[in-house]
Amino acid sequence: MTKPIIAAATAISMLASLPAAAADTPHYEVVEFDAVEWGALNPARGDASPRAGDLWGDRARDKASGFLVRFDEGFSSPPHIHNVTYRGIVIGGKIHNDDPEAAPLWLSPSSFWTQPAGEDHVTAARGAFNMAYIEIDSGPYLVQPSAEAFDNGERPINVAASNLVWLDGGDVTFLPASDGSGAQTAFLWADRETGERGSLLRLPGGSSSRIETGAGTLRAVVTSGGIRYTNPQTTAEVALGAGSYFGSMGNAVHTISCDAEDDCLLYIRTSAAFTVAE
Known part of the structure; x- marks a missing residue:
């Protein structure tokens, strides 16, 4: 279920057929809104x-x-x-x-x-x-x-x-400690059977953050603001506006800079544990 991507993400749907060593390699995908x-x-x-x-x-x-x-x-x-x-x-x-x-x-x-x-x-x-x-x-x-x-x-x-309830690093451990001006999250849904869950992640304007995931899948959609995005398999930063998407499978790292004067918001659907670092 992907569109044009950056890095070797087309293999995500084929992981079951990959050798064990290859399956341990994280796979990334990126879709710019214009694409x-x-x-x-x-x-x-x-x-x-x-x-x-x-x-x-x-x-x-x-x-x-x-x-x-x-x-x-x-x-x-x-x-x-x-x-x-x-x-x-x-x-x-x-x-x-x-x-x-x-x-x-x-x-x-x-x-x-x-x-x-x-x-x-x-x-x-x-x-x-x-x-x-x-x-x-x-x-x-x-x-x-x-x-x-x-x-x-x-x-x-x-x-x-x-009516969203926003939590920061003082409330949840996967966000950096904050005085209230840093990254925040709002929980939306969770599936006890699959372990998947959805939330919004709010990043302050002008900030830089790193999302690190454990084993599993992470899918993120930019819902507000504009970000500059990289991962270990990209060769340059990619500008992602509202409606753009990035994702990964496996232990992965996503680096994000919020270009907006106001906050940047991401919707995140994940089955993987993740942390956000500034």
């Missing part, structure tokens, strides 16, 4: 469909994936369901996702929501530029009519950016 290939999120609606582009994985296949979705100003979908549950992070504009009869709840950038499989809902957007990061734990991602609605036992979650 995302866009298509219709729901091909059946043609030009009326939001545009979507994969960052990692392939949303048309039966595995996990993460992708961007762009909505035109004033977009409003008809009621519908999806065959799989998804999570969303607002990157730009304002997005409403709720039951067809619900009053609009406009989620601003850095807000988080989930949409359970089978639940009838509508999605709308307002803003000159509206974009969200969406991820699923299995695919394919399909849009289906409300008549096929079902209850899978899950309930939707809408967390406005203003």
Whole structure:
């Protein structure tokens, strides 16, 4: 589920077939926002469909994936369901996702929501530029009519950016000790069975940080600000704006400089233990 990458990341999906020594080598992948290939999120609606582009994985296949979705100003979908549950992070504009009869709840950038499989809902957007990061734990991602609605036992979650709870190095051990002006995190979800979890990482403007991971997978999407990025397999820094992606498998190191005057925010999905150092 990847796009153009830097370093030898195309082998990630082939690790099972690699010799043991090769499998111990970390693999990296990077997707710049400008390299995302866009298509219709729901091909059946043609030009009326939001545009979507994969960052990692392939949303048309039966595995996990993460992708961007762009909505035109004033977009409003008809009621519908999806065959799989998804999570969303607002990157730009304002997005409403709720039951067809619900009053609009406009989620601003850095807000988080989930949409359970089978639940009838509508999605709308307002803003000159509206974009969200969406991820699923299995695919394919399909849009289906409300008549096929079902209850899978899950309930939707809408967390406005203003309701996020931010923790720093005084609260969690994987962030550097801080006086409150350093790196911070907000926990979003966790899967006890797989050990995977999702969170937001906030880095101060002008700061430099290093993310070091243990064995496992880390996937990160820039949701706000602009960063300069390197890893041990890159030959030069790469500028990654909002909507860009980087990831790794195995013990890895990601070096990040936050170019923004304000904070830089990353959404991180990981099965690996990681630490952030300044």
